[in-house]
Amino acid sequence: MVVHIAQLTFRRTIAQTYLQRYGTIGKGAGRPSTSKFSISFNRVSDDIRYDEKNHLLVYISDNKKRRCAGEGGSTSARTMCKKCDVGLCLDCNYIFHTKTK
Ligand SMILES: [Zn+2]
Ligand SMILES: [Zn+2]
Structure with a gap:
């Protein structure tokens, strides 16, 4: 539980x-790197995501x-995949961790 x-x-x-x-973006802070702002569910780096090691699915509590x-x-x-720290259902587990290209 400590973990x-x-x-x-x-x-x-x-x-x-x-x-x-990023909370104050749009106030004219003048940061040119707004293109980096693509945070989505897919924020797992490929190195981790496809390394095929210890990607354990664990249950999330209902709430x-x-x-x-x-x-x-x-x-x-x-x-969820404990290693990637993303929600993942059983159906998508294999697809998510398999490189398609
Ligand atoms: Zn994973
Ligand atoms: Zn799914």
């Missing part, structure tokens, strides 16, 4: 960082369902 809590804190820190960094990272992220998943 779980640490992970939660970690996630919250990330969210706060994003908020601090914390996540969007599935596969299939356009439209369905909610009851499981």
Whole structure:
């Protein structure tokens, strides 16, 4: 459980960082790198995503369902990949972790 809590804190820190960094975009801060702003469900780096090591699906508790990272992220998943830290249903697990190109 210690790990779980640490992970939660970690996630919250990330969210706060994003908020601090991007929350005020549009105020004319003059940052030229807005093209980098493509945060979506697909933020797992390919190196991790396709390394085929320890991608364990774990169950998410019911009140914390996540969007599935596969299939356009439209369905909610009851499981997530612990390593990628994304919601992922059983159907999409294989596709998500398999390089198609
Ligand atoms: Zn994974
Ligand atoms: Zn799915």
